[in-house]
Amino acid sequence: MSARHFARRGLLVILSSPSGAGKSTISRLLLDSERDMSLSISVTTRARRPSEVEGVHYHFVTMREFEKMRDRGELLEWAEVHGNCYGTPRDPVEASLSDGSDVLFDIDWQGAEQITGAMPDDVVSIFVLPPSGSELKSRLVRRAEDDEATILRRLANAREELGHYSDYDYVVVNDDLESALEGVRAILHAERLRRRRLVGVDGFVDGIVKAL
Ligand code: ADP
Ligand code: 5GP
Numbered sequence: 001m002s003a004r005h006f007a008r009r010g011l012l013v014i015l016s017s018p019s020g021a022g023k024s025t026i027s028r029l030l031l032d033s034e035r036d037m038s039l040s041i042s043v044t045t046r047a048r049r050p051s052e053v054e055g056v057h058y059h060f061v062t063m064r065e066f067e068k069m070r071d072r073g074e075l076l077e078w079a080e081v082h083g084n085c086y087g088t089p090r091d092p093v094e095a096s097l098s099d100g101s102d103v104l105f106d107i108d109w110q111g112a113e114q115i116t117g118a119m120p121d122d123v124v125s126i127f128v129l130p131p132s133g134s135e136l137k138s139r140l141v142r143r144a145e146d147d148e149a150t151i152l153r154r155l156a157n158a159r160e161e162l163g164h165y166s167d168y169d170y171v172v173v174n175d176d177l178e179s180a181l182e183g184v185r186a187i188l189h190a191e192r193l194r195r196r197r198l199v200g201v202d203g204f205v206d207g208i209v210k211a212l
Contacts, residue, residue: 006200011102011191012093012119013037014112014168015184017128018158019082020140022174026128027106029181034188037102040093043069046084049145059089077107077114082153086111097122100199102188109164116167124191126184127168131175 015023031039043059045066054060061069066085070078078087088111096103105115116123130136136158140151165171170187174180195201 006198006204007100008192008199009122009197010097010100011188011197012097012105012115012123013102013188013191014105014107014115014123014125015128016107016109016112016125016161016164016168017174018130018136018161019154020136020143020158021128021130022139022177022180023106023128025177026172026174026181026184027104029177030184030188031104033185034102036100037104037188038092038096040088040103040105040107042086042088042107043075044084044086046082046086051145076118077111079108079110079114081108081110082150082157088115102192109161109167112164113167121196124170124187125168126170126172126187127165128180129162129165129171129173131173135175 015027017023027039031037041055041057041059043061043066045061045063046058048054048058048060052058063085066078066087069075069089070087074090075087076090076093078085080086086107088105088107093103105111107115112123112125116125130139137155140146140154146154170183172180172183172187191197
């Protein structure tokens with residue numbers, strides 16, 4: 001693998017999808033198997049779900065705390081989604097990039113647009129589609145972490161999120177979870193080998209040529 005021979009720039013891997021399509025599930029499994037990749041932990045004003053842990057899934061903050069961070073320029077991007085505010089803390093992302101490690105983002109299309117606009121060369125964006133509308137509905141219900149009004153609101157917003165799939169570099173259908181995960185891994189591994197992201201490859205090739 002190239003990593004042993006020369007360095008590379010870190011990637012900003014963005015996963016977006018309508019709520020319930022499975023991007024958090026895919027993110028979790030991807031992070032289990034990938035070294036050199038960390039999850040960007042967003043701040044949100046949304047209430048914590050029963051299964052969520054502060055600092056692991058999100059940093060849960062008040063609206064006042066959120067506004068302070070935003071106004072101090074501490075957020076790389078932010079957006080209002082399903083009636084709550086979400087934002088990406090800037091410092092951990094910059095630290096990972098300067099380390100040459102990758103950052104995974106589970107954010108909506110508005111956040112993807114902002115990060116892609118700010119750092120187009122470093123972004124790889126993936127849109128996760130559900131296999132069908134009815135399966136998306138049943139996944140939201142099966143997750144059983146939101147009340148009925150919240151589920152209905154998320155389904156209504158799914159149309160808008162789906163309208164942005166064509167702005168993404170890649171599309172992965174999450175029908176069978178293992179195949180979807182395989183697709184995301186293949187994208188990641190290929191993007192890590194892009195020549196323009198490899199630092200020091202010129203010197204490496206020169207060394208080969210000189211030794212011939
Ligand atoms: P999102 O992060 O996109 O809102 P989640 O990852 O929370 O979605 O997934 C929503 C629900 O669907 C969860 O209960 C999850 O276990 C389930 N799920 C995810 N992927 C699949 C899949 N390929 N097949 C069946 N159920 C899935
Ligand atoms: P949930 O409430 O289901 O965790 O997330 C709702 C939506 O907000 C999802 O589409 C998720 O990807 C998005 N989201 C989570 N964190 C951020 C963030 O920091 N910025 C933006 N723009 N969207 C986010």
